[in-house]
Amino acid sequence: xxxxxxxDRVAMIVLRYxxxxxxxxxxxxxxxxxxxxxxxxxxVDGETTYMNLFHAFYFFTYTATTxxxxxxxxGFSNEQRLWTIFCLYTGVIAWFYALGSLxxxxxxxxxxxxxxxxxxxxxxxxxxxxFIILCGFGDTGSLLARGLSDHQxxxxxxxxxxxxxxxxxxxxxxxxMPGLCADASAPRHLLAAGVEHPACLALAALTNxxxxxxxxxxxxxxxxxRLRVICRxxxxxxxxxxxxxxxxxxxxxxxxxxQLVYWAIARPELHNLNAWFVGARGxxxxxxxxxxxxxxxxxxxxxxxxxxxxCLLAHGVGVRIIDPGVDSSVAGDGTVIVQAHADHASLxxxxxxxxxxxxxxxxxxxxxLSTLLSVMALNPDTFRIVRQNSHxxxxxxxxxxxxxxxxxxxxxARRILKLLVSPLIQELIEWLEEREPAQTEALVxxxxxxxxxxxxxxxxxxxVADEAPAVVDYLDAGGGVALGALCRDARAFPxxxxxxxxxxRRAGQSIMLPEKTFPLDVGDELLFCSMHRVEPLLQATFxxxxxxxxxxxxxDESRGYLFAWLEERLRRRRAGHKPNGRRx
Amino acid sequence: MNFERxxxxxxxxxxxxxxxxxxxxxxxxxxxxxxxILTLAIIVNLVAIGLKLGDRSQxxxxxxxxxxVACFLLITARIVWIVVExxxxxxxxxEGMADIVSIATGALIANxxxxxxxxxxxxxxxx
Numbered sequence: 001x002x003x004x005x006x007x008d009r010v011a012m013i014v015l016r017y018x019x020x021x022x023x024x025x026x027x028x029x030x031x032x033x034x035x036x037x038x039x040x041x042x043x044v045d046g047e048t049t050y051m052n053l054f055h056a057f058y059f060f061t062y063t064a065t066t067x068x069x070x071x072x073x074x075g076f077s078n079e080q081r082l083w084t085i086f087c088l089y090t091g092v093i094a095w096f097y098a099l100g101s102l103x104x105x106x107x108x109x110x111x112x113x114x115x116x117x118x119x120x121x122x123x124x125x126x127x128x129x130x131f132i133i134l135c136g137f138g139d140t141g142s143l144l145a146r147g148l149s150d151h152q153x154x155x156x157x158x159x160x161x162x163x164x165x166x167x168x169x170x171x172x173x174x175x176x177m178p179g180l181c182a183d184a185s186a187p188r189h190l191l192a193a194g195v196e197h198p199a200c201l202a203l204a205a206l207t208n209x210x211x212x213x214x215x216x217x218x219x220x221x222x223x224x225x226r227l228r229v230i231c232r233x234x235x236x237x238x239x240x241x242x243x244x245x246x247x248x249x250x251x252x253x254x255x256x257x258x259q260l261v262y263w264a265i266a267r268p269e270l271h272n273l274n275a276w277f278v279g280a281r282g283x284x285x286x287x288x289x290x291x292x293x294x295x296x297x298x299x300x301x302x303x304x305x306x307x308x309x310x311c312l313l314a315h316g317v318g319v320r321i322i323d324p325g326v327d328s329s330v331a332g333d334g335t336v337i338v339q340a341h342a343d344h345a346s347l348x349x350x351x352x353x354x355x356x357x358x359x360x361x362x363x364x365x366x367x368x369l370s371t372l373l374s375v376m377a378l379n380p381d382t383f384r385i386v387r388q389n390s391h392x393x394x395x396x397x398x399x400x401x402x403x404x405x406x407x408x409x410x411x412x413a414r415r416i417l418k419l420l421v422s423p424l425i426q427e428l429i430e431w432l433e434e435r436e437p438a439q440t441e442a443l444v445x446x447x448x449x450x451x452x453x454x455x456x457x458x459x460x461x462x463x464v465a466d467e468a469p470a471v472v473d474y475l476d477a478g479g480g481v482a483l484g485a486l487c488r489d490a491r492a493f494p495x496x497x498x499x500x501x502x503x504x505r506r507a508g509q510s511i512m513l514p515e516k517t518f519p520l521d522v523g524d525e526l527l528f529c530s531m532h533r534v535e536p537l538l539q540a541t542f543x544x545x546x547x548x549x550x551x552x553x554x555x556d557e558s559r560g561y562l563f564a565w566l567e568e569r570l571r572r573r574r575a576g577h578k579p580n581g582r583r584x
Numbered sequence: 585m586n587f588e589r590x591x592x593x594x595x596x597x598x599x600x601x602x603x604x605x606x607x608x609x610x611x612x613x614x615x616x617x618x619x620x621i622l623t624l625a626i627i628v629n630l631v632a633i634g635l636k637l638g639d640r641s642q643x644x645x646x647x648x649x650x651x652x653v654a655c656f657l658l659i660t661a662r663i664v665w666i667v668v669e670x671x672x673x674x675x676x677x678x679e680g681m682a683d684i685v686s687i688a689t690g691a692l693i694a695n696x697x698x699x700x701x702x703x704x705x706x707x708x709x710x711x
Contacts, residue, residue, distance in 0.1 A: 490709065491709075544641050544642075545640055545641065546641055547709070558588045559588065559638065559640075559641070560636055560637055562637070562638075563587075563591075
């Protein structure tokens with residue numbers, strides 16, 4: 001539907017632009033060729049010869065295109081030579097005119113736009129691999145695209161800013177990521193991006209404008225009700241709207257950020273595990289940040305500040321607020337409030353000397369960095385958490401030596417990536433959050449035993465015919481597969497491979513940290529945590545029936561009919577003999 | 585150690601060895617090639633195919649395919665031998681012999697492939 005309209009548009013623009021030059025060429029060619037055929041040629045045997053039409057066309061073709069081919073069908077008479085001069089000038093002029101129009105057409109912005117759209121739609125339609133539509137290619141969008149590319153997942157990108165699409169063109173992704181400069185909230189562009197495509201897994205609306213995100217989510221819901229939509233939203237009004245829709249996940253960057261700040265302050269072991277799972281830089285498993293207890297100073301009380309305060313107060317952490325625009329009535333009772341910018345004086349007023357830490361969370365990087373400098377000068381022992389707004393300021397934040405830098409575009413991108421690539425991890429983290437810290441510490445100890453100091457590799461496998469044919473066959477044949485037996489090492493039976501199953505998802509329900517004896521069933525989804533080199537070994541078990549039987553039973557069964565038959569006979573004979581042998 | 589693997593490996597490698605034994609020598613000289621070795625190679629090859637029937641793994645399928653190719657070519661070579669063999673002299677002429685040896689060389693490639701798969705699979709499984 002959209003494709004034909006794009007083709008129509010391209011064809012229409014070409015016709016409109018090329019009509020006149022094509023007519024000019026046609027006229028010049030016909031006059032030249034007919035004239036050439038009518039010109040009397042050399043006289044042979046008393047008779048005047050004429051050039052035939054084919055020869056005239058041949059001659060005109062190489063003259064008009066200024067090829068200047070030397071071959072003449074016959075020698076020319078003077079009349080023919082005169083006509084040749086006429087042909088040459090008119091032909092060359094007509095050709096230059098046509099070529100000039102063609103170049104003008106290629107540079108025509110409407111034409112290039114229509115061509116881009118057409119090419120983009122064709123690329124998306126021809127794609128058979130599963131893909132995700134990203135609307136908005138800002139900081140979050142580009143980080144998410146990078147993460148998807150690291151997981152070998154394809155994405156289709158829409159952004160209304162041509163500069164961002166140009167930036168996309170110079171990225172070196174490991175998979176193809178077609179991009180189009182277009183307004184993503186227009187349904188026509190969503191269709192071109194493949195909202196109705198059967199291989200489309202999800203759509204993520206990540207523009208900086210909440211209204212646009214809402215529009216995209218609503219349009220996508222109407223165009224394809226079964227499509228999963230992930231929508232970035234920072235406004236409470238929109239969120240209520242969006243959460244009412246089915247298949248829509250709302251991701252609030254401020255909420256995620258506040259949650260991470262809370263984890264870092266109150267649940268350092270969980271923060272450490274989460275950071276290790278998502279592969280944050282410089283994070284070692286089992287080495288959580290050491291955060292002092294006490295009241296915290298919160299610099300900046302905007303939308304993010306509200307979330308952080310709500311989160312910390314809910315978990316019994318005292319908060320003192322520094323913000324020039326804060327209204328003392330909104331923050332609640334017993335909260336110290338300083339109405340000023342977070343400089344030396346206001347930090348002293350807020351009691352920096354006995355504060356456990358400072359969260360610099362304004363939406364301006366320069367303010368946050370200068371607050372850090374003041375805190376360093378006043379009380380270098382306080383714990384410093386800083387919000388980084390722009391990806392470009394990375395180097396300055398690295399140099400600022402804060403204890404924890406949180407960049408909300410990065411945290412949002414990681415959260416969405418988790419939702420898309422391995423939703424079970426997020427569920428596991430939330431499950432652990434509701435339980436005692438000791439449970440998290442026990443898991444960390446187990447993972448340390450399995451993975452050691454290496455960076456983790458997380459992947460999930462569904463026990464379906466495509467992903468684990470051998471297991472499905474075995475289960476269908478009535479065999480039982482326990483989780484621990486499945487993870488045995490075929491090279492060193494009966495030892496286990498160094499891997500940990502973090503969760504099993506069965507029929508919409510998740511079983512966290514299952515036991516080794518957990519019986520598996522067809523359709524289960526397993527989340528593994530291990531090293532890269534272990535995955536192929538487990539894949540071999542999942543795909544090869546003989547390897548699977550070996551790791552489950554420890555017996556290397558016969559493969560061919562002949563040996564299977566022999567073995568069966570041998571077994572029967574033994575079974576038949578034994579009772580006989582025991583008889584007196 | 586798996587007894588089935590010993591037997592199967594024996595037949596696969598024996599086929600390869602017999603095939604080389606038949607092909608080795610001057611290409612068109614009938615006295616360099618023994619028809620008994622060719623016949624024996626066909627029989628051993630058929631046994632190897634029989635042993636592989638019923639294996640449902642991917643490598644099993646590939647081994648079966650290469651065995652079938654080798655068998656097909658060896659039998660073709662044996663039929664050509666029968667056709668070109670003159671009734672009185674007892675040995676095929678140089679032209680017929682060249683055909684037979686080149687077909688048997690084709691079978692040799694299939695047998696090499698089968699052996700490589702067998703060895704590779706055993707090494708990769710690392711048990």
